[in-house]
Amino acid sequence: MNRNFFSYLFLWVSLIILPEMVFSQSADFTIQDVKFESQGVTLAGSILKPKNPFAAVVIVHGSDPVKREMEFAKRLAKEGIAVLTYDKRGVGESGGVYVGPSVGTNNIDTTNLNLLSHDANEAVKTFRTYLKDKKIPIGLIGFSQAGWIIPIAASKNPQIEFMVLFSCPTITTLEQLRFQFYTNGNNSFWENHTEADAREHTKNDTDKYQFVATDPKISLNTLSIPGLWLFGEKDIQIPVKLCIEQLNTYKVQGKPFEHTLFSTLGHNTVFDSNTTPFDISIQWIKQKTLNIKKYKVSK
Template sequence: MNRFLWIKNLVLAGVMAVAPCAYATGDASPNVPGKWHGSMQTASGTFALELTIQQDEHGTLSAALESVDQAPGQFIHVSRVEQEKDQLKLELDTLSASYAGHFDAKKDAWIGNWQQGPVLPLTWLRGPLPPQPAIDGIDGIWRATLTRNASELRLILRISTSTRGTRAKLDSPDMGIAGLDVTDLSRDGEHVHFRVPLAGVDFVGKLDDNTTSLSGLWRREGQPQATINFTRSAESAHTSMQRPQTPHAPFEYAVESVRFDNTAANILLASTLTLPRGAGPFPAAVLISGSGPQDRDESLSGHKPFVVLADHLTRNGIAVLRFDDRGVGESGGNFTAAADLDFASDVRAAVDFLGTRREINRNAIGLIGHSQGGIVGPIAAVNNPSIAYLVLLAAPATSMTELLLAQRRLTGVMQGQTEASLRANEPALAKIYAAMGKAPDRAAAQAEIRALLTSKLLQQLGSSETQKSALVDQLSSDWLRDLLHYDPIAILGAINIPILALNGSLDNQVPASTNLAAIRRATSNNPDVTAQQLPGLNHLFQNAHSGAIAEYAEISETFAPTALRLIGDWINARFSR
C-alpha cells in the first residue's frame, strides 16, 4: 500500500516557497540562521538533509529543506519555524511532518526527532553538508541483472556528481527496493569499488575502454559471489520519466478549485472539481487516495494517477471531486493524528458538498477508493444513503495480518527465496501483529515489539540491530495499529449499493486472487457486485513487468487504458443521464 512506500523512503520533494513565521529571539538563544545539515536513518538507508534558515530585518524566520540523496536541487517549504531560546520546532505541511529539538552548545547542534508517521532521531549540525570526493567519468544510470535461485533480479546503480561530490544509490525493482545507500565508492583508473552496507554487498569491477560497461564480482555475505555486468544507459541519474497520459490545458471540461467544510472536524478541505460539458446533472465520483499523506492527484513516483483517472471519467460524462488529504497541501487539519474514521468523515463531507451542486445528480454520487482509500470508502458508505456506488481499486478485503504476510511472501519469492523459508518466520511476525493490535497505546506496542524482535528474527527479516529502532517505530505507528483493527468482511457485508472491485494480477501489495475471493464472500448477499482481476497490472494499475514497488517510477504509463475504460463504462451503465 502507498503508505508502506512513503514510510520506507520518506520521499522529500517539492518547490521552495519561503513564507514568514513571526517570533522574536531572546538574547540567550543560539544563532539559528544559516545552513544546517543532518542525516536520517530509515529502514531502507540513510538520507542526507540540508536545512537553510533565513532571518529578515524584522527578526522573522523562514526555512527550506533539501533531501540531497532523494531530490538534489529541489527545496521543500518549511511552513513554520519556531525558536524559543534553546528549543527549535519545524513544521512542513506538505509532508505532514514536523521536527522538535533542543540545542546542545557543546556539539553546536540541534538534537531532536523528526516525525512523519514514525518518529526518527535527527541531529542538525551547523554548516552545509560536507562534500564527498568527486569521481570523474562514471556518472549516470548503470543497469545489471543478478541471478539468484533461478530468479533474475534487476539492479540499477545511480551515480551523480555535484558541488557536493559524487553520490550513488542502488535500486532493485524486483525486490521492491529503491535508494539503498552506496558507500566507499572509488575509482582507480579502470577499477571501481563500492559497498552497499544495508544489503551486505561489496562490489569490485573493471570499466571497459569506453566506460560504458562495468564488469566485476558481486559479493554478499552468506551467498555465493556472482559475476555481473553493469551497462551505462544514455539517461542521466536524475532524468525524469515521461508521463504521456498526464493531461494538459486546454481541457474538454470545466475545472474548478473549490473548498468544502468538514463541520464535524472543523476543517476546510481543498479540492479540484471537474465537470463535463453540458447542463447536467451528471453522475459524480469522489476519489479517495491510498495511504500516506497524499495530495489530490495521488502523486507518487512521478505519476499523478488521480489526474489521469479524473480526466478520463470527466471526458466520459462523470464529474469528479478529488481533494488534498487533511493536513496536506492546501487542506486544513492534522494528517498524522487522523485515523480511518477521520478520513471517512472527510469523504462524507465531500459527498455532502457535491449534493449542493446543481450540476450533480444527487442520486448518482459514488466513491472510488484506491488501496487504503478502499478501506476508507466502505467505512464512509455504511448506512449512508447519499452514496450510490462504490469502486474499490486494490482495496484490502482479507484480514490485515493475512495481507501483510502475503505481501512479504510475494516479495520474497520474487527475490528468489523459497516460500517454505518465508512461511517459517510467519508465526513470529503474526505475534508482532497481534501485539500491535492488542496494545492499548503506542508505547505499549513498542515495548512488545522490541521484546519480540530478537537478533535472530531481525536477521531472518533481512534487518539488523542498527535498524531495530527505526523498525520498531514503523511497526508501532498509529495508522498501522488502526489498520489491524479493520474488519473488511463485516464492513463490506453491510453495504448493498453497486460495487466494482478491481485488482491487478501483478499487485504485490494486495494480492489479487485471495483479495477478490474475500470480496466475493463478503458481498455474497449484494446483487450488484463485479469483482475482476486485470492481467498484467500492478498496484497502481500500470501494465508492469514484475509488480515491484520500485518499478512504478520506471513505467511511463500512469493508468492502464483498459482499467480506465472499465471503470467509466461500469459507472455509466448504471448512472448515465
C-alpha cells in the first residue's frame, strides 16, 4: 500500500516538473509547449511534430487578437508537417501588447508589422533547434495581415525557404484600407460593383488615416523563395484581382510565385468548409520542399 502510494506520488511529481509533452488524440504527432524571446518579451506557443515530418512551418497570424492556431496546426501535422504556432504578442500566454482596431490602435503601421515580423523570425529560429532533421525545409504560412508580415520576415531570414499565404494582400496597407472602407463589410458587394469601380476607389480614394504605408513589394522584390497565394474571388477585405495582377508581374520576372483563385470563396480561404485551398497548399508544400531537398543534396 505504501509502496503504491509513493509510486503514484513520484509519477505525479514527475509530470509536474518535466517539460510539458502532450500526446494528441491522434497518434500521428506529439505536442510540446515552448517559449521564446522576441524584442524583449516572452512569447508562448506549441510545437506539433509528426514522427517523420517532410516539412516544417511557423504559422503567422492575421490581424485579430488570437491565440495559437491549434486546430489548423493539427490539420497540418496530420499531413506530415511539423508546426510551431504561438499566441500572438499581447494575447494568451504571450507577453507584450496587442495592437489592433479592437483596442483602438493601428496594427498595420510599419512599426507594428516589423515587430510582428521579428516575432515570426524568432519563432523560426527557435523551431529549428527543436527539429531533429536540421535540413528539413522550413517555411511560413499565414492569413490576411500575414501578407505584409511574411515577406518582411523572409527577406531578413535565410532559414525561411518557402511561404504559403491565404487571402493575403500584395498591395500597400493604405490601398487595402481604401478597398476595405469602400466595401464596408457588405457581403453582397460584388453583386453591385465592378472590378473597375473597386480598383478606382482602391487607387484614388482619400485616406481616412495618415501613416506611412507598408508596401510588400519592397520585400517581395528581394525574395527568390517559392510562394503560393490562395485567394477567394468574393473577398471584400482585399482587392484580389489587383493583388493577382502584381503577382503576375513577378511571374513574368521569373520569381517562383504562384497563385490560385477560388471563384466561390471570400476572405477566409483556409477556414471555409471547402477544404480545396488547404488540400492544394499541402500538395504544393510537398512538391516545393521535395525540390528544395533535391537541390540541397545536389550542392
